[in-house]
Amino acid sequence: MTSTPTQENTQVEGSHEPTVEAPPSEEDIKKWGTHVMGSPAAPSAHPDNQKAALWNASDHQQIYELPYVVYSPAERPSHNPFEPVINMFNTWSRKTESIARNIWHNLKTGPSVSEAAWGKLNLTAKAITEGGFESLFKQIFATDTDERLKKTFACYLSTTTGPVAGTLYLSTARVALLQ
Numbered sequence: 155m156t157s158t159p160t161q162e163n164t165q166v167e168g169s170h171e172p173t174v175e176a177p178p179s180e181e182d183i184k185k186w187g188t189h190v191m192g193s194p195a196a197p198s199a200h201p202d203n204q205k206a207a208l209w210n211a212s213d214h215q216q217i218y219e220l221p222y223v224v225y226s227p228a229e230r231p232s233h234n235p236f237e238p239v240i241n242m243f244n245t246w247s248r249k250t251e252s253i254a255r256n257i258w259h260n261l262k263t264g265p266s267v268s269e270a271a272w273g274k275l276n277l278t279a280k281a282i283t284e285g286g287f288e289s290l291f292k293q294i295f296a297t298d299t300d301e302r303l304k305k306t307f308a309c310y311l312s313t314t315t316g317p318v319a320g321t322l323y324l325s326t327a328r329v330a331l332l333q
Contacts, residue, residue: 260308265316273319274308291323294332301327 234240264270284290288303305324310317311333320333 263310263317264319270319277321287321287323291325291330295323295328295330297325298327301325 261267261270261274264273281287281290284293287306291297291303291306303323303325307322307324309320309322309331311320311331318333320331323330323332
């Protein structure tokens with residue numbers, strides 16, 4: 155049995171008889187355009203392609219309404235005395251997860267997690283003994299008297315041998331990196 159370009163021979167599993175698929179519907183032909191291969195052409199070059207270019211999925215979307223399913227949000231009690239407490243715990247939980255994710259990402263970026271962790275602990279201990287990151291920044295870098303440290307960031311400098319851990323200092327006058 156020979157097949158036409160719109161029909162395809164397929165064999166059902168367990169059956170020795172080939173089955174013939176139905177030809178595509180007229181809407182499918184409009185949706186997909188022509189089946190002619192060749193160099194790309196403008197949609198206006200062939201009427202079937204023009205119809206395909208104008209076809210919109212939202213125009214042909216089928217939404218099935220189920221009579222036994224109700225689509226409405228569940229009502230929450232309006233005066234729950236524990237609502238502020240729950241919101242506070244949710245806020246703390248999100249902040250804690252964010253901090254833990256940032257710490258883990260920072261540690262695993264380095265060549266060794268334990269080495270990066272010890273480096274961060276040593277830097278923090280040094281900052282605490284020196285009086286904080288601002289005084290450490292002023293001791294390491296030549297600063298003006300009115301220059302203030304705005305923020306410090308744990309960072310990695312990308313090198314050809316791999317990432318090198320450091321601290322990025324952002325002050326009112328400059329950006330500095332300490333490895």
